[in-house]
Amino acid sequence: MEEFEIPKQPGSNYLNAEYGLKSWLLTKDHKRIALLYLGAISFFFFIGSLYAMAIRLELLTPQGDLMQSSTYNKTFTQHGIIMVFFFLIPSIPATLGNFLIPMMIGAKDLAFPRINLLSWYIYMIGGVITIYALLAGGVDTGWTFYVPYSTTFSNSYVIATGLGIFINGFSSILTGLNFIVTIHTMRAPGMTWFRMPLFVWAHYATSLIMILGTPVVAITILLVALERLAHIGIFDPAAGGDPVLFQHLFWFYSHPAVYIMVLPAMGVVSELIANFSRKNIFGYKFVAFSSLAIAVLGFLVWGHHLFVASQSVYAGMIFSFLSFTVAIPSAIKVFNWTATLYKGSISYDTPMLYGLGFIGLFTIGGLTGMFLASLATDVHLSDTYFVVAHFHYIMVGGTLLAYLGGLHYWWPKISGRMYPEGWGRFSALIVFVGFNLTFSPQFLLGYMGMPRRYHTYPAELVSWQVLHVLSTAGASILGVGLMIPLVYLAWSLRYGRIAEANPWHLPGLEWQTASPPPTENFLTTPIVTHEAYEFAPPEHKEVVGKFERQQPAET
Amino acid sequence: MPEGLAATHDHPSHPALQHHFENMEQQREAGTLGMWVFLVTEIMFFGGMFLAYTLYRFEYPAAFVSASNHLDIKLGAINTAVLIVSSFTMATAVYSTQVGRQRTTIICLILTMILGATFLGIKGIEYHDKYNDHLIPGQLIPSRPFAPEVAKPGDTDPHKLHLIEGATVQNVQLFYWIYFAMTGMHALHMIIGLGIMTVILIMAWRGKFSPEYHAPVEISGLYWHFVDIIWIFLFPLLYLLGRHLEGHG
Numbered sequence: 001m002e003e004f005e006i007p008k009q010p011g012s013n014y015l016n017a018e019y020g021l022k023s024w025l026l027t028k029d030h031k032r033i034a035l036l037y038l039g040a041i042s043f044f045f046f047i048g049s050l051y052a053m054a055i056r057l058e059l060l061t062p063q064g065d066l067m068q069s070s071t072y073n074k075t076f077t078q079h080g081i082i083m084v085f086f087f088l089i090p091s092i093p094a095t096l097g098n099f100l101i102p103m104m105i106g107a108k109d110l111a112f113p114r115i116n117l118l119s120w121y122i123y124m125i126g127g128v129i130t131i132y133a134l135l136a137g138g139v140d141t142g143w144t145f146y147v148p149y150s151t152t153f154s155n156s157y158v159i160a161t162g163l164g165i166f167i168n169g170f171s172s173i174l175t176g177l178n179f180i181v182t183i184h185t186m187r188a189p190g191m192t193w194f195r196m197p198l199f200v201w202a203h204y205a206t207s208l209i210m211i212l213g214t215p216v217v218a219i220t221i222l223l224v225a226l227e228r229l230a231h232i233g234i235f236d237p238a239a240g241g242d243p244v245l246f247q248h249l250f251w252f253y254s255h256p257a258v259y260i261m262v263l264p265a266m267g268v269v270s271e272l273i274a275n276f277s278r279k280n281i282f283g284y285k286f287v288a289f290s291s292l293a294i295a296v297l298g299f300l301v302w303g304h305h306l307f308v309a310s311q312s313v314y315a316g317m318i319f320s321f322l323s324f325t326v327a328i329p330s331a332i333k334v335f336n337w338t339a340t341l342y343k344g345s346i347s348y349d350t351p352m353l354y355g356l357g358f359i360g361l362f363t364i365g366g367l368t369g370m371f372l373a374s375l376a377t378d379v380h381l382s383d384t385y386f387v388v389a390h391f392h393y394i395m396v397g398g399t400l401l402a403y404l405g406g407l408h409y410w411w412p413k414i415s416g417r418m419y420p421e422g423w424g425r426f427s428a429l430i431v432f433v434g435f436n437l438t439f440s441p442q443f444l445l446g447y448m449g450m451p452r453r454y455h456t457y458p459a460e461l462v463s464w465q466v467l468h469v470l471s472t473a474g475a476s477i478l479g480v481g482l483m484i485p486l487v488y489l490a491w492s493l494r495y496g497r498i499a500e501a502n503p504w505h506l507p508g509l510e511w512q513t514a515s516p517p518p519t520e521n522f523l524t525t526p527i528v529t530h531e532a533y534e535f536a537p538p539e540h541k542e543v544v545g546k547f548e549r550q551q552p553a554e555t
Numbered sequence: 556m557p558e559g560l561a562a563t564h565d566h567p568s569h570p571a572l573q574h575h576f577e578n579m580e581q582q583r584e585a586g587t588l589g590m591w592v593f594l595v596t597e598i599m600f601f602g603g604m605f606l607a608y609t610l611y612r613f614e615y616p617a618a619f620v621s622a623s624n625h626l627d628i629k630l631g632a633i634n635t636a637v638l639i640v641s642s643f644t645m646a647t648a649v650y651s652t653q654v655g656r657q658r659t660t661i662i663c664l665i666l667t668m669i670l671g672a673t674f675l676g677i678k679g680i681e682y683h684d685k686y687n688d689h690l691i692p693g694q695l696i697p698s699r700p701f702a703p704e705v706a707k708p709g710d711t712d713p714h715k716l717h718l719i720e721g722a723t724v725q726n727v728q729l730f731y732w733i734y735f736a737m738t739g740m741h742a743l744h745m746i747i748g749l750g751i752m753t754v755i756l757i758m759a760w761r762g763k764f765s766p767e768y769h770a771p772v773e774i775s776g777l778y779w780h781f782v783d784i785i786w787i788f789l790f791p792l793l794y795l796l797g798r799h800l801e802g803h804g
């Protein structure tokens with residue numbers, strides 16, 4: 001690590017390089033754009049959470065006492081649309097990925113800084129149009145926009161919302177494109193493919209899905225909007241069209257899209273597990289290639305969303321089998337993380353707590369996916385709360401936790417300040433408890449037959465109400481757990497302890513420069529001579545678990 | 556690609572070199588790869604429509620043949636030729652930039668743009684014909700809903716729709732919906748292409764390019780060829796397949 005020059009007192013870093021609103025809105029610095037995204041995404045997450053609260057409140061009682069069914073339809077639709085398209089999909093890639101990928105591979109910026117900024121503006125335009133649609137009257141089709149309801153029968157703002165999502169898709173495509181080109185062409189001397197941090201590999205795989213899948217959903221949503229506009233179409237059975245074609249096209253993107261949401265999270269967790277165990281990751285190449293395997297296999301399983309939608313039994317069997325094969329690379333990751341922990345010198349700092357939480361919750365989410373991917377059980381579980389619990393375990397328990405973990409982990413680098421560790425651990429615990437209390441009852445509810453997307457349920461079924469009450473209570477705890485970091489992270493910007501360049505004493509390239517980094521990331525282009533998680537010199541490898549923490553770099 | 560492309564420092568810095576690249580080679584490499592990745596995205600974008608086309612062609616072969624036969628094969632063929640020639644002039648423009656012949660570059664770019672505009676013009680004529688025959692699907696144009704006149708047996712009026720056995724007007728409409736979606740999307744790409752070419756032309760005019768720096772011409776050329784290739788697929792699929800089943804004179 002000695003060969004990296006750590007700037008002593010940087011006269012300027014990316015935050016104080018320029019001042020004023022204009023310097024932010026016209027910035028081409030990937031780190032500033034990441035912060036623009038961070039702000040926007042947090043805003044959308046907040047809106048999405050409000051809808052979630054409304055849903056949980058409504059379900060507290062069996063009757064529809066808070067809202068009518070039509071309002072409820074809009075509430076869960078808008079919750080889903082905002083959370084999926086405007087929070088989860090951009091969350092880790094557009095903020096942490098944007099900030100870190102160039103730094104991790106020793107580049108000054110992404111390959112196309114202007115396109116990077118453009119992607120943020122596209123995201124914002126898509127967002128504003130969607131918010132307009134929500135304010136104008138909302139949309140009630142579910143985030144899946146199933147035809148013919150969305151094209152023919154729904155009386156809500158389908159076209160405007162569709163347009164917002166269509167536009168937003170391009171921001172995701174441009175981000176993916178930028179990452180792929182950057183990773184191919186901008187690596188610093190000595191940064192070979194197999195020296196890249198696994199975070200970068202995960203983002204490479206994610207980017208592949210973004211550029212291959214997103215255009216398909218874009219054209220699909222465009223066709224839905226045109227069909228609605230012109231009253232004729234490809235998906236309309238009355239005109240000889242096939243509504244199931246819509247489902248195929250939609251899930252051809254949207255199943256891979258779930259991996260857009262989870263692969264970057266896996267990348268974050270690989271960093272957390274290796275670095276906070278102070279050990280090289282177990283089976284680096286397996287973890288790296290399993291990301292690619294997930295990206296590829298993820299494109300072959302969309303039919304598991306159509307088991308009860310007139311798909312032939314034979315197609316169903318093939319899709320079921322292929323869905324099971326996706327479990328292999330996912331399991332490789334989980335096993336390798338666990339093996340990395342073995343004999344590691346683990347420190348339970350906040351990011352690591354989130355990382356460990358991810359492993360457990362993702363495992364539950366993934367395994368319940370196998371229940372759903374089995375033909376016979378899916379017939380019983382499809383469209384119930386079991387599905388809702390399944391994907392929330394992965395999207396919230398997995399991606400959101402990893403996102404929070406990553407945010408804490410890199411917070412010193414991003415902001416130049418330390419967050420309060422005690423509060424961090426405390427809120428991580430609250431989030432974990434609240435999350436499980438919210439979503440584990442939903443597995444039972446679904447198993448007992450509670451359908452998703454209903455705002456009432458039979459009052460006689462006391463056990464259902466008990467479970468719903470537990471879930472709502474959990475959601476309140478989760479809400480508190482999420483508010484705490486919001487407060488203390490904002491607090492730390494001003495009052496937090498000043499962060500060193502390398503507060504965790506880690507070998508990653510992003511830590512070999514000032515916190516916050518200068519605009520060009522590194523004062524001189526780094527020359528890479530070691531692997532991603534090398535904590536001990538190779539001759540000491542066998543005692544790596546006992547290898548002491550590196551001394552903090554001089555400042 | 557060599558590992559750590561960023562390593563080589565031997566070129567003196569070119570005025571077009573952006574600050575975050577180490578050298579021109581890296582910059583060109585990034586730009587070219589970026590365009591290829593973008594084109595992959597485009598293939599998937601059109602792919603959704605190609606899938607729909609394939610599906611319904613198998614579902615409603617008779618209607619698709621009837622509808623396809625109503626398209627103007629002469630205009631379609633001329634347009635195909637126009638685009639192939641434009642690909643040639645584009646390739647020549649790229650080559651002449653690489654060898655530093657600025658005048659040839661400019662002429663070729665202008666020719667490419669003229670050919671592109673010709674294509675759009677002819678496409679416009681075709682669209683207008685369809686408009687006259689009431690073949691715009693659904694209520695895409697609310698004042699002119701889909702209502703073609705179906706020819707009776709023996710009637711050879713080319714403006715009427717000649718249905719072969721098994722075809723229904725409704726399914727013909729599906730064909731036209733796909734036809735307009737695909738060719739419309741393609742035309743939109745041509746229009747964007749003309750915009751890009753305008754920028755490149757201005758840059759060439761101002762002498763921005765040289766044998767050391769020609770990546771923008773090359774990269775725009777990739778885009779242009781891609782749009783041409785899409786048409787090369789659209790023409791046989793929409794105009795040619797099923798011609799031999801022509802049920803009328």
Ligand code: HEM
Nearest residue numbers: 258262304305323324366369370372373382383387391394
């Ligand atoms: C890894 C991250 C994953 C995420 C983020 C995720 C997310 C989702 C989401 C959002 C849905 C609900 C779609 C809807 O609105 O109807 C869903 C359903 C489903 N998931 Fe997952 N999933 C993941 C992994 C898996 C795995 C590994 C499998 C099995 C191999 C799986 C199998 C299923 C099945 C079969 C359904 C459909 C259930 C039904 O509607 O009957 N999922 N998942």
Ligand SMILES: [Cu+2]
Nearest residue numbers: 255302304305
């Ligand atoms: Cu799926």
